[in-house]
Amino acid sequence: xxxxxxxxxxxxxxxxxxxxxxxxxxxxxxxxxxxxxxxxxxxxxxxxxxxxxxxxxxxxxxxxxxxxxxxxxxxxxxxxxxxxxxxxxxxxxxxxxxxxxxxxxxxxxxxxxxxxxxxxxxxxxxxxxxxxxxxxxxxxxxxxxxxxxxxxxxxxxxxxxxxxxxxxxxxxxxxxxxxxxxxxxxxxxxxxxxxxxxxxxxxxxxxxxxxxxxxxxxxxxxxxxxxxxxxxxxxxxxxxxxxxxxxxxxxxxxxxxxxxxxxxxxxxxxxxxxxxxxxxxxxxxxxxxxxxxxxxxxxxxxxxxxxxxxxxxxxxxxxxxxxxxxxxxxxxxxxxxxxxxxxxxxxxxxxxxxxxxxxxxxxxxxxxxxxxxxxxxxxxxxxxxxxxxx
Numbered sequence: 001x002x003x004x005x006x007x008x009x010x011x012x013x014x015x016x017x018x019x020x021x022x023x024x025x026x027x028x029x030x031x032x033x034x035x036x037x038x039x040x041x042x043x044x045x046x047x048x049x050x051x052x053x054x055x056x057x058x059x060x061x062x063x064x065x066x067x068x069x070x071x072x073x074x075x076x077x078x079x080x081x082x083x084x085x086x087x088x089x090x091x092x093x094x095x096x097x098x099x100x101x102x103x104x105x106x107x108x109x110x111x112x113x114x115x116x117x118x119x120x121x122x123x124x125x126x127x128x129x130x131x132x133x134x135x136x137x138x139x140x141x142x143x144x145x146x147x148x149x150x151x152x153x154x155x156x157x158x159x160x161x162x163x164x165x166x167x168x169x170x171x172x173x174x175x176x177x178x179x180x181x182x183x184x185x186x187x188x189x190x191x192x193x194x195x196x197x198x199x200x201x202x203x204x205x206x207x208x209x210x211x212x213x214x215x216x217x218x219x220x221x222x223x224x225x226x227x228x229x230x231x232x233x234x235x236x237x238x239x240x241x242x243x244x245x246x247x248x249x250x251x252x253x254x255x256x257x258x259x260x261x262x263x264x265x266x267x268x269x270x271x272x273x274x275x276x277x278x279x280x281x282x283x284x285x286x287x288x289x290x291x292x293x294x295x296x297x298x299x300x301x302x303x304x305x306x307x308x309x310x311x312x313x314x315x316x317x318x319x320x321x322x323x324x325x326x327x328x329x330x331x332x333x334x335x336x337x338x339x340x341x342x343x344x345x346x347x348x349x350x351x352x353x354x355x356x357x358x359x360x361x362x363x364x365x366x367x368x369x370x371x372x373x374x375x376x377x378x379x380x381x382x383x384x385x386x387x388x389x390x
Contacts, residue, residue, distance in 0.1 A: 004301075008299070035241070071190055073219055077228060078214070083214070085236075088227065088236055090144070092143075101124065103126055131163065161297065183199075198216045200213075200214050201213035203332055213238045213242055278308035284300075308364055322383065327339070342360050343355050
């Protein structure tokens with residue numbers, strides 16, 4: 001993919017080495033998994049750094065420090081899921097606070113924000129592709145502005161720096177960016193002014209479809225201490241084994257993301273020229289509505305593609321069920337290629353009218369390109385698309 005920002009040198013080195021030079025033994029190359037729930041104390045009235053694994057665990061701390069380094073952040077906190085991360089982050093809100101949320105954001109985020117109404121916290125959803133909507137949407141009681149670097153599933157590119165400048169012109173507004181689709185390999189929101197960067201580690205950061213976890217990365221010491229307290233008190237912490245798996249996966253993140261991006265771009269070009277496809281969304285294509293913005297703020301794009309199959313739901317269903325290499329699954333970001341119909345498989349509580357307004361129709365397919373041979377994927381897609389029209 002040409003035209004994007006030049007990748008920052010040293011990313012892969014950080015992913016492999018930060019916090020992996022173990023203090024337990026100078027002979028160990030890989031950090032051990034510390035599964036103990038409790039730690040011996042020296043005195044009953046002296047607080048030790050390690051006391052109980054909900055409060056802190058060496059394996060989790062190692063992962064958190066590595067995650068922070070990849071985003072250029074001062075701190076990171078790992079949670080037991082992406083939803084657990086967002087639930088913990090929104091726990092900083094108080095009754096009367098307001099959240100401004102980007103249109104088209106992940107349905108799970110909308111559900112969490114919707115449930116906050118029982119605490120006297122309300123939110124509005126506006127189209128962030130027009131920065132005027134952000135300006136007009138912020139109220140005197142707005143505490144959080146919540147967005148994604150790339151929206152799900154239509155892959156709209158949002159101006160992170162532009163949104164941050166608007167939000168930070170108001171007192172006490174925190175900008176949270178969900179960067180799951182791009183990872184710090186392709187975009188680092190903190191560098192663009194975001195206050196917090198949240199991830200579902202279940203997706204690309206782990207990348208092997210075998211764990212559920214989330215994380216937040218940030219710079220502000222006060223916010224970190226508040227979220228650390230919430231992590232410890234609410235207890236949505238990941239297991240040491242899951243933290244080990246995530247740490248291991250980070251070591252291959254750079255090379256995985258590079259291949260995801262290379263294959264996805266090749267497939268996006270193929271789909272753009274296929275007679276059974278109406279339209280393709282991929283920020284690397286000049287046809288993408290925010291193509292120039294993507295080139296300006298990103299280091300590339302991941303394996304995510306969205307496209308409309310010609311015809312109705314039955315044609316799209318036939319296409320999905322005809323594929324042999326690509327699996328019908330609701331998730332993304334793994335080494336395996338998966339596809340879904342977001343209108344049915346990840347709609348959340350959105351009504352048919354809301355989905356239609358967003359452009360999430362029954363013939364929209366979200367494709368997560370894995371690490372299989374790209375030519376095998378193209379053959380599989382070509383055959384299935386042809387069958388969908390018969």
